[in-house]
Amino acid sequence: MGCIGFPAHPAWEVTSACNLKCIHCHASGGKPASDEMDTYEAKRFIRDLANVSEFRMLVFTGGEPLVRPDLIELMDYSNSLGFKNVIATNGTLIDDSLAKDLKKVGVVGAAVSLDAPTPEAHDFVRNSPKAYELAMRGIRAINRAGILLQINVTAMEYNFDLLSEIIDVSDQNRASIMLMYQLVPVGRGEIIEHATLDLEQNKRLLMFLSDKQRSADTIVEPVAGPQYWPHLLENRGLTGEITLKVAERLFHGCAAGRGFVYIKPNGDVWPCPFVPVNCGNVKQDDFSKIWSESKVLENLRNREKLLKGKCGDCRYSKICGGCRGRSMAISGDYLAEDPSCFLPERSRFKKI
Numbered sequence: 001m002g003c004i005g006f007p008a009h010p011a012w013e014v015t016s017a018c019n020l021k022c023i024h025c026h027a028s029g030g031k032p033a034s035d036e037m038d039t040y041e042a043k044r045f046i047r048d049l050a051n052v053s054e055f056r057m058l059v060f061t062g063g064e065p066l067v068r069p070d071l072i073e074l075m076d077y078s079n080s081l082g083f084k085n086v087i088a089t090n091g092t093l094i095d096d097s098l099a100k101d102l103k104k105v106g107v108v109g110a111a112v113s114l115d116a117p118t119p120e121a122h123d124f125v126r127n128s129p130k131a132y133e134l135a136m137r138g139i140r141a142i143n144r145a146g147i148l149l150q151i152n153v154t155a156m157e158y159n160f161d162l163l164s165e166i167i168d169v170s171d172q173n174r175a176s177i178m179l180m181y182q183l184v185p186v187g188r189g190e191i192i193e194h195a196t197l198d199l200e201q202n203k204r205l206l207m208f209l210s211d212k213q214r215s216a217d218t219i220v221e222p223v224a225g226p227q228y229w230p231h232l233l234e235n236r237g238l239t240g241e242i243t244l245k246v247a248e249r250l251f252h253g254c255a256a257g258r259g260f261v262y263i264k265p266n267g268d269v270w271p272c273p274f275v276p277v278n279c280g281n282v283k284q285d286d287f288s289k290i291w292s293e294s295k296v297l298e299n300l301r302n303r304e305k306l307l308k309g310k311c312g313d314c315r316y317s318k319i320c321g322g323c324r325g326r327s328m329a330i331s332g333d334y335l336a337e338d339p340s341c342f343l344p345e346r347s348r349f350k351k352i
Helices: 039-049 071-080 096-104 119-126 131-145 160-172 187-195 199-212 228-235 241-250 287-293 295-301 309-313 324-331
Strands: 009-015 057-062 084-089 107-113 148-155 177-182 219-222 260-263
Touching (some): 009 039, 039 071, 071 084, 107 131, 107 177, 119 131, 131 148, 199 219, 228 241, 287 295
Parallel strands (some): 009 057, 009 260, 057 084, 107 148, 148 177
16 A cells, blocks of 8 residues: 555556556656566566565556556466556556456456546546546446455646545545555656645645545545654644554555565666666566665665654654655655655654
8 A cells, every 4th residue: 555565565667658648647658668678577577576575466557557468467477476466557448358357367456547536637637538438437347347446646736626526436436545646746747846736735635635534435545645644643642652652563654665666667676656766677686686785775764864854853754754755856865854744843853
């Protein structure tokens, strides 16, 4: 589950190719890259991935993973090695027949992107005239196939006032989980940096989510907003040291490089799609070696000692730690303070 990091899992961008050209795509999806892993290299990578004991789930993403010709073969191989497969997709290519095929090769969850509750707004973001209609067809097929439905939303100025309705649509379509991303200005998202949420909007978003969750059946988890967890604690007056120690066992904050890792189509390993720092390449080294020896990943796993600015002084550095992707996008430093944090300074300082 995204930024919570449970269970620990890698997400593999199997191709840069995509059938859409969404205005906010962090991967700048379009055509396949010339150096993407071929079928042999991909299977070797999956086999090595299986040697990392904490990984039992593999997320196939893109671009649009369903445009990769050997995707079903790769999922079948992954499943044979004991992985539970999850696919992150725009949903437009999924019909009943394909949904059944995905179920057969061990797909237990499908995350479909939905950025508005209406065709007009969703199709604008997805830059395609029938994106909403086809995504809803995919959602219905996923439900009929008995695959757990997840909805992915990217919150930005274009849809900020529609988020409550999007959650309602998710409930109506029996989504179990929703990942509420925030626009991070990377990839094609750099062009619409003006649409990112500012500090006040970030605060409004997380307060809205905690209130909306009271009535929503779908479990909504913010991505790129780890301040949500300390906000919930403070909102309920649960700020004592003993409570904080318990919370630290449940919530690990930003999962980049810790419970989560991202693999690019060419084999480059990043801590997160929003932290484009190369930790190694699986064509050149075993993933298990990169996972255990990368200095960048080591830094992120020990971030409490290395975070800078206000994040470094914050008592919530373990259950939050700030969004490392937002820090990277704004300052160029993945260990810098998160400029979107809205928590009051009087409650964040370690010495209180």
